Amino acid sequence: MVVYLLTAACAIGVVLLASRLAAGRLGRRGTDDGEPGGATAGHAGSMISALFLLAFAVAIVVPWTTADAARLNTYTEAQAITEAYWAAERLPAGPKEHARAALVDYARFVRDEEWPRMAEGRLSPGGWTRLDAVRREIIALPAPEDEIKDARAAFLEQVTAISAARHQRAMDAGTRPPPALLVITAVTGLLVVLFPFLAGARPRGLAALPLALMAGLLAVGVYLAVDISHTFTGGLGVGPDAFGAALEEIKRVSGGS
16 A cells, blocks of 8 residues: 555656646746646546546456356355265265265355355354364275275265365455555545546536536445455355255255165
């Protein structure tokens, strides 16, 4: 943030220096510009608008892209849970029931307990504890026969896929646009609204109506940029639908078996 403030201060210094030079030797070749619709006001207004549009576009596109990738990853994790449930079918009777119960418990935990906490930008340690417990149990499973070894390896492969998708979800939960970007979006949006007054214009009557309408739309746009800045909350927030679907699939599988 300090670097941005220093950059802005340097730019203001350049403008002040240029105005002093223009008032001196260069002023003999130019003309005074004090009109609200003059060249200076038009140039500054167009640049402020362009800067706002650039910041607003980045503030919208980056969270949108992140949310799409995070939503796809949740379905990958949920699908790995379902595949692990299928893979547990080949395990011996006791470990099979334990492994399947652990997978159901993990999916319910993520959907019902962990998801609301991800608004804070992190995952609950309870999810890792559940995955580690079922992984250790299956690793410690005696495998005197090749069939059991293959079943154990297949199950652990799916648990590894769940863990990898969970790591990605942890990264997605902590991903946000830089705070400075949202500040620039809000400040430039405010400048776009106030610029006609700063340039010396005094809109009256019906002339103020388009300005008021633009101000309202800009406020909605800035609010939208802030609202979707977090992956798992807000207007574009990714929900736990994938885990609900996985639980329904597991229910169908267990009923069919």
